[in-house]
Amino acid sequence: MLNCLIVNDLIVTQPREFYSRPTLEVARDLLGAPLLRRLSNGEILTGRILEVEAYTHDDPACHAFRGKTERCKIMFGPAGYVYVYFIYGMYWCLNVVTEQEGVAGAVLIRAVDTPHGNGPGKLCRVWDINRQQYGLDLCDSNSEIYIARSEPLPDREVEVSTRIGLKDAQDRVWRFFVKNHGGVSGLKRSSAPRIVHPK
DNA sequence: GGGCCGATTGTT
């Protein structure tokens, strides 16, 4: 694994302060970070994060928009924990909790640089991520899922667009992905999000 | 308890 911070053979995770920031900043800085998943048989899967979307408490598309429920309660707690939800009767989606404790926010992991890791539902299917991983601490390298500390990608490698698959709040340019990388999701879809180029 | 709907995906 390239570009992980490794001290005494231990992979150093992103500290909690990395996640306890505005959701949009965390989302953008997660690009390029190595995501690690330790399976029950001890095997470790790794992949760089290629595509993310931000969801905030004042965002109609956010599960926490209408307040705390059994499903989204983790989003109101401290940052750096795993939020997973079930969607369309078939798929699980992996998120990381953001913001200060008491403020709901999360970043959806939409793609990683690994085989069949393009798309949030496919990633969780291939990496065996489901409700059992709800609430895992990403800041603990003993967790089944954690994220290694790494330098953020330079702006020239980052592209932004509107989010995918939403009915509400389609105007927000809150999707971040690695530019010119074939591993991002939705490349063959006609309902492509609106890509916004820097001036 | 009922009914609607969804942060997806693969196929037509």
Add this chain to the structure above:
DNA sequence: ACAATCGGCCCG
């Protein structure tokens, strides 16, 4: 363009 498939959420 549409089906698959079912838990969460809101309402009453």
